[in-house]
Amino acid sequence: MTSSTPERTPRVIGHVVGGRRVEEAQRYGAVHDPATGRVTGRVALASAADVDAAVAAALAAFPGWSRTGLSRRVEILFAFHELLRGHRDEIARLVSAEHGKVVSDAEGEVARALENVEFATGIPHLLKGGFSQQVSTGVDVHEVKQPLGVMVGITPFNFPAMVPLWMIPTAIACGNTFVLKPSERDPSASLLVARLLAEAGLPDGVVNVVQGDRVAVDRLLEHPDVAAISFVGSTPVARHVYETGTRHGKRVQALGGAKNHLVVLPDAELDAAADAAVSAGYGSAGERCMAISVVVAVGDVADALVEAIRTRVAGLVVGPGNDPASQMGPLITAEHRDRVAARVGSAVDEGAVLVLDGRDGPPVGPGADGQDTSGGFFLRPSLVDHVRPEHTVYREEIFGPVLSVVRVETFDDALRLVDENPYGNGAAIFTRDGGAARRFEVEVQAGMVGVNVPIPVPVGYYSFGGWKGSLFGDSHMYGPEGIHFATRTKVVTSRWPDPATSSIDLGFPRTR
Numbered sequence: 001m002t003s004s005t006p007e008r009t010p011r012v013i014g015h016v017v018g019g020r021r022v023e024e025a026q027r028y029g030a031v032h033d034p035a036t037g038r039v040t041g042r043v044a045l046a047s048a049a050d051v052d053a054a055v056a057a058a059l060a061a062f063p064g065w066s067r068t069g070l071s072r073r074v075e076i077l078f079a080f081h082e083l084l085r086g087h088r089d090e091i092a093r094l095v096s097a098e099h100g101k102v103v104s105d106a107e108g109e110v111a112r113a114l115e116n117v118e119f120a121t122g123i124p125h126l127l128k129g130g131f132s133q134q135v136s137t138g139v140d141v142h143e144v145k146q147p148l149g150v151m152v153g154i155t156p157f158n159f160p161a162m163v164p165l166w167m168i169p170t171a172i173a174c175g176n177t178f179v180l181k182p183s184e185r186d187p188s189a190s191l192l193v194a195r196l197l198a199e200a201g202l203p204d205g206v207v208n209v210v211q212g213d214r215v216a217v218d219r220l221l222e223h224p225d226v227a228a229i230s231f232v233g234s235t236p237v238a239r240h241v242y243e244t245g246t247r248h249g250k251r252v253q254a255l256g257g258a259k260n261h262l263v264v265l266p267d268a269e270l271d272a273a274a275d276a277a278v279s280a281g282y283g284s285a286g287e288r289c290m291a292i293s294v295v296v297a298v299g300d301v302a303d304a305l306v307e308a309i310r311t312r313v314a315g316l317v318v319g320p321g322n323d324p325a326s327q328m329g330p331l332i333t334a335e336h337r338d339r340v341a342a343r344v345g346s347a348v349d350e351g352a353v354l355v356l357d358g359r360d361g362p363p364v365g366p367g368a369d370g371q372d373t374s375g376g377f378f379l380r381p382s383l384v385d386h387v388r389p390e391h392t393v394y395r396e397e398i399f400g401p402v403l404s405v406v407r408v409e410t411f412d413d414a415l416r417l418v419d420e421n422p423y424g425n426g427a428a429i430f431t432r433d434g435g436a437a438r439r440f441e442v443e444v445q446a447g448m449v450g451v452n453v454p455i456p457v458p459v460g461y462y463s464f465g466g467w468k469g470s471l472f473g474d475s476h477m478y479g480p481e482g483i484h485f486a487t488r489t490k491v492v493t494s495r496w497p498d499p500a501t502s503s504i505d506l507g508f509p510r511t512r
């Protein structure tokens with residue numbers, strides 16, 4: 001964690017265990033305002049014993065909650081939806097203050113979270129199983145979906161409200177109880193979510209929050225009372241979570257990092273493609289798992305496209321997230337900013353062409369509130385042309401305001417480039433050619449595909465997930481696959497015996 005000048009008494013951001021706030025800890029981490037660099041909070045870092053207490057609370061709540069009627073669960077989810085909607089501004093400001101993204105972007109995050117709650121309110125319909133009457137004489141078969149028990153969510157810094165709410169609504173709607181381990185970098189939104197769930201009438205212990213770092217994660221991965229783990233974060237940690245969790249017998253879905261390509265064909269509407277590249281490349285300072293980080297310019301579109309992107313990027317307003325004039329805020333930490341800046345440097349060293357260098361440029365101004373941003377974690381946008389697949393800036397997930405342009409000759413070359421990349425979260429194509437778009441949709445190796453849409457995040461009634469190194473496990477998150485992940489199926493075969501026809505039969509049961 002970065003150390004910088006602390007405020008006089010930074011507040012403590014603690015756990016919620018069985019409905020109780022717990023602020024005592026043996027270790028604390030620093031939470032910053034990325035726009036100023038100041039320490040604004042101390043987050044409790046859970047020990048293994050703290051994790052055990054949260055899991056015990058979730059386990060104790062499970063029998064009661066899993067037997068709670070569907071209509072009562074729905075009533076609570078509806079109340080939560082209304083509270084979330086009512087607190088949209090407060091959540092967005094909280095997210096912006098600890099993450100750095102601009103408030104309007106954080107509002108978008110809450111809007112996507114609301115979609116998941118909305119979906120979960122349909123749970124009476126979504127949990128319906130099949131029924132087959134008279135599969136054999138007097139025999140019926142039906143199927144039910146039952147909850148797993150204690151589910152865990154481990155979430156990244158970049159969507160501190162939305163990603164926990166990709167997981168929690170579905171998990172609890174299905175009758176599970178939950179332990180959330182949010183990112184230690186921007187943990188406060190999780191406490192507000194927990195408070196609103198309690199206000200909506202959710203019984204204590206159904207959703208618990210443990211703040212912490214890898215100590216907490218590693219205990220959750222091996223805890224005998226944890227049934228399933230949903231993880232979202234970087235690929236190395238996703239792999240660790242998947243391998244360790246499954247080795248301990250748990251159901252795991254682990255979503256990892258990304259390197260999303262936007263392929264622009266020569267016939268594309270150039271202005272729309274440039275607008276999309278800039279919005280999806282630099283929105284949230286590139287700290288989105290669905291950010292576009294590579295533009296693949298096919299054929300002779302490259303020069304005009306790079307110029308169209310350059311003029312747009314040069315006009316972007318960088319500033320504190322709480323200034324309505326800002327289009328892009330700071331990065332999450334000083335270390336991350338320096339790592340991203342170093343990747344820009346490596347691109348030049350390795351032979352790419354820097355069209356815009358984000359390491360240059362005037363200091364960021366104080367913003368509408370007059371904050372001192374001199375210690376903020378700002379990095380202006382960079383645009384790198386003539387990037388090649390062997391360059392570090394292409395091979396690594398940069399997760400910052402850096403857009404690489406790779407020039408290729410043909411559509412086949414573009415498809416090959418996307419397919420050979422180890423990540424497969426999202427991929428987009430900009431073209432006016434329906435046949436090319438259809439071929440892209442069919443052949444591209446990515447879990448979420450956009451056709452003239454740069455950030456194809458599925459709506460709440462579909463499911464979110466990538467391919468290749470962007471997801472370990474077989475279930476995407478939220479939506480129908482979220483329900484599948486959060487339940488197990490039981491198939492019941494029943495007969496109401498008629499003494500008149502009952503007999504002994506040692507043969508294997510047949511259906512006729």
Ligand code: NAD
Pocket residue numbers: 154155156157158159163181182183184212213214217218232233234235237238240255256257258288289397399425466470
């Ligand atoms: P991260 O992997 O560093 O952290 C994610 C979570 O894992 C956090 O809760 C953190 O405390 C924990 N963690 C970190 N290191 C750990 C370790 N060594 N052992 C155990 N637990 C550990 O990710 P981040 O920096 O918070 O988030 C950014 C990353 O998340 C990017 O790679 C981004 O692409 C990815 N992401 C992916 C998606 C997706 O849907 N695929 C969505 C959002 C973010």
